[in-house]
Amino acid sequence: EIVALGAAVQTGLKTRNAALEDVVMTDVCPYTLGTSAVVDDNYDNLVIVPIIERNAVVPISESQQFFTIRDKQTQINLDIYQGENMRPEDNILLGDLKVEVPPGPAGKEGVDVRFTYDINGALEVEVKALSTEKIVRKIFKNQANLSDEELEKRFKALSGIKLHPREHAEN
Secondary structure (H helix, E strand, O other), rough: OOHHHHHHHHHHHHHOOOHHHOOOOOOOOOOOEEEEEOOOOOOOOOOEEEEEEOOEEEEEEEEEEEEOOEEEEEOOEEEEEOOOOOHHHHOOOOOEEEEOOOOOOOOOOOEEEEEEOOOOOOOOEEEOOOOOEEEEEEEEEEOOOOOHHHHHHHHHHHHHHOOOHHHHOOO
């Protein structure tokens, strides 16, 4: 009975039912979402860099920058993980993205990695090469089994939270 009541309240909140205007309920990200990164000169020593922390109120959009680790590196590979452990092998690998970057000295080329997570459990990962501004984007499916068109519509509606708050302020 409690599960049914909770599902009814959640449905009413998602559809913005007028009877629930006084109810405030927040949804949170159940797991930390991040990517693996090299932490020192030992290229095999990977750790998870959290981008969206567990229990963050959703919808949410957060970003972080990463840079090349080798001279003349032409690609940055990002493995996307879900989990709480600092070691990648102890988390769930959701997928990966590869971004082409111009060759250069180590640390010169970089990418801006943005995670956007919605209330249906869908994760959009958008990676932008800083020098070329080329964008690679991937959506990791959700538990709600929404269609690709519905996911695109929802992430388009969330595009406003991808901007820094000062960009919303009047000039």
